[in-house]
Amino acid sequence: MNLNAEDFQAIALTLQLASVTTVLLLLLATPVAWWLAHTCSNWRAPVASLVALPLVLPPTVLGFYLLVALGPNGPIGQFTQWAGWGTLAFSFWGLVLGSVVYSLPFAVQPLVHAFEAMGPRPMEVAVTLRASKWDAFFTVAVPLAKPGFVMAAMLSFAHTVGEFGVVLMIGGNIPDKTRVVSTQIYGHVEAMEYSQAHGLAGVMLVFSFVVLLGLSWFSRRQKVSA
Amino acid sequence: MVWKMRLFLALVGAFFFASAQAGEVTVAVAANFTAPMQKIAKAFELETGHKAHLAFGATGKFYAQIKNAAPFAVLLAADDETPAKLEKEAFSVVGTRFTYATGRLALWSRQPNLVDDKGEVLRSNRFDQLGIHKIAIADPKLAPYGAAAMEVIQRMGVQSSVSPKLVQGESIGQTYQFVSTENAQLGFVALSQISVDGRITQGSAWVVPQSMHTPLKQDAVLLNAGKDNAAARALLKYLQSNTAKAIIQSYGYAL
Numbered sequence: 001m002n003l004n005a006e007d008f009q010a011i012a013l014t015l016q017l018a019s020v021t022t023v024l025l026l027l028l029a030t031p032v033a034w035w036l037a038h039t040c041s042n043w044r045a046p047v048a049s050l051v052a053l054p055l056v057l058p059p060t061v062l063g064f065y066l067l068v069a070l071g072p073n074g075p076i077g078q079f080t081q082w083a084g085w086g087t088l089a090f091s092f093w094g095l096v097l098g099s100v101v102y103s104l105p106f107a108v109q110p111l112v113h114a115f116e117a118m119g120p121r122p123m124e125v126a127v128t129l130r131a132s133k134w135d136a137f138f139t140v141a142v143p144l145a146k147p148g149f150v151m152a153a154m155l156s157f158a159h160t161v162g163e164f165g166v167v168l169m170i171g172g173n174i175p176d177k178t179r180v181v182s183t184q185i186y187g188h189v190e191a192m193e194y195s196q197a198h199g200l201a202g203v204m205l206v207f208s209f210v211v212l213l214g215l216s217w218f219s220r221r222q223k224v225s226a
Numbered sequence: 227m228v229w230k231m232r233l234f235l236a237l238v239g240a241f242f243f244a245s246a247q248a249g250e251v252t253v254a255v256a257a258n259f260t261a262p263m264q265k266i267a268k269a270f271e272l273e274t275g276h277k278a279h280l281a282f283g284a285t286g287k288f289y290a291q292i293k294n295a296a297p298f299a300v301l302l303a304a305d306d307e308t309p310a311k312l313e314k315e316a317f318s319v320v321g322t323r324f325t326y327a328t329g330r331l332a333l334w335s336r337q338p339n340l341v342d343d344k345g346e347v348l349r350s351n352r353f354d355q356l357g358i359h360k361i362a363i364a365d366p367k368l369a370p371y372g373a374a375a376m377e378v379i380q381r382m383g384v385q386s387s388v389s390p391k392l393v394q395g396e397s398i399g400q401t402y403q404f405v406s407t408e409n410a411q412l413g414f415v416a417l418s419q420i421s422v423d424g425r426i427t428q429g430s431a432w433v434v435p436q437s438m439h440t441p442l443k444q445d446a447v448l449l450n451a452g453k454d455n456a457a458a459r460a461l462l463k464y465l466q467s468n469t470a471k472a473i474i475q476s477y478g479y480a481l
Contacts, residue, residue: 064403067404067407067409068407070409071407072408073407074407086359087359087409089404090360090393168396168400172360172362172393172394172404173365173393173394173396174394186396187365187367187368187396189287189290190286190287190396191367191368
C-alpha cells in the first residue's frame with residue numbers, strides 16, 4: 001500500500017479527533033438521554049427533535065452555519081473571544097465542537113433506548129435500599145445500561161471517523177491540525193492521485209467494516225444473554 | 227383575411243422550423259464561472275433557441291465523471307490542464323479547445339482599508355497587531371487560484387511570515403466563504419467573486435497584477451458526448467461572441 005507521511009498524519013489526527021469526540025459525547029449525551037428517557041415534560045418532543053436534527057440536515061449546511069457561528073461575529077465566536085480563546089474555526093477544538101454536534105444523535109439514541117429498556121424498577125429498589133440518587137445511578141443504572149454505552153461509543157467513534165462535510169467546511173485543511181482521513185482522500189481524488197486515494201479509502205473501508213461487524217456481534221451477544 | 231391566414235401559416239412554419247433546429251446541450255461548468263454562465267446561457271437561448279442545461283461543480287470532479295461516461299457535451303473548466311488532459315486521453319474532440327476566460331486573482335478583506343492597492347499588507351510583520359490571524363487561500367494542489375496565490379506569496383518573499391497563518395479552502399468558493407465570514411481576515415479570492423461591473427462590492431482588495439503569476443486560463447472543450455450535437459458547437463461559438471465576451475468581462479475576468 002502506498003500511504004505517505006501525510007496520510008499517516010491524517011489517520012493519527014482522525015483517531016485523536018474521534019476519541020476526544022466520543023469521550024465528550026458520552027459525558028454530554030448521558031444526562032440528556034436520562035432526561036429524555038424519564039421526563040414527562042412538554043419539552044420532551046422538541047428537545048428530542050433538536051437532538052436528532054443533525055441526522056437530517058446536510059453536513060454542508062451544518063458546516064456552513066457552524067462556520068458563521070464560530071466566526072468573530074457569530075454567537076460562539078463572540079463567546080470564545082470573550083473567554084480569551086480566540087476563534088475556533090480552523091483549529092482542532094473547532095473540529096471537536098463540530099463533530100460533537102454532528103454525532104450527537106448517534107450517542108443520545110442508544111442511551112435513551114437503554115435507559116427506557118431498564119424501566120423504573122431497579123432505581124426504585126435501589127432508593128428503598130437507601131442508595132443516594134447518584135449512588136444508584138452509578139452502581140445500578142450504568143451497569144444495566146452498559147450495552148447502550150458501548151453502542152453509543154462505537155457509533156459516535158465510527159460516525160466521527162466518517163465525517164466529511166462539516167470538517168471540510170470548518171477545518172481549513174491544515175496538515176497535522178485539521179486534515180483528517182476523509183478530507184485527505186477527497187484531496188487525492190480531486191488532484192487525480194487515484195492510487196493514493198484507493199490506498200487510504202481501503203484502510204477506511206476495512207476499519208468501518210470491522211466496527212460494524214463488532215457492533216452486530218455485540219448486539220447479538222446481548223440478545224442471547226438477555 | 228388572406229393576409230391573416232398567411233401570417234398564421236408563416237408563424238406556424240417558423241415555429242416548426244425553430245423547433246426542428248433547437249437542440250439541447252448539457253454543460254459542465256466550473257463553479258467560479260456560475261454567475262456569468264447563467265447570464266450567457268439565457269442570452270444564448272434567446273438568440274439561438276438552443277437550450278443549455280448547466281451543471282456547476284469542481285473541475286476535478288467533472289474530470290472523474292467524464293472519464294466514467296457522464297453525459298456532458300461541453301466542459302468549461304477552471305484550468306487549462308484538465309481539458310488538455312481529456313484531449314490527450316481521447317475523451318474530447320481534438321481541435322475544439324480554447325480559452326474562454328482568464329481569471330484574475332485578488333487579495334481581499336472584509337475590513338475597509340486593511341488591504342492597500344499594492345498588497346503591502348502582506349509584507350508587514352505585524353499581522354497580529356493588525357488583527358490578522360488567518361489568511362485563506364484555495365488548496366494549491368487542487369485549485370489553480372491557490373497555486374497562483376502561492377506564486378504571489380513566493381514572489382513577494384513573504385512565505386516565512388505568511389505560511390503559519392495560512393488556511394486552505396478546498397475550492398475558491400470555500401476560500402471566499404472563509405474570508406466573507408471573517409474567520410479569515412485576509413484571503414486570495416477570485417476577482418469575479420468580489421466585483422460587480424468592475425467595482426469591489428465590499429471591504430478592501432488588491433487586484434494582483436497578472437504578471438505576478440501563471441495566467442489563470444480557463445479552457446472550454448467539446449466532449450465526445452457532444453460530438454454530433456449542433457447545440458454544443460453553437461454554444462462554444464457563442465462563448466466567443468461579443469455579447470458573451472462583454473458578460474465575461476463584466477464579472478472581473480480578463481479574456
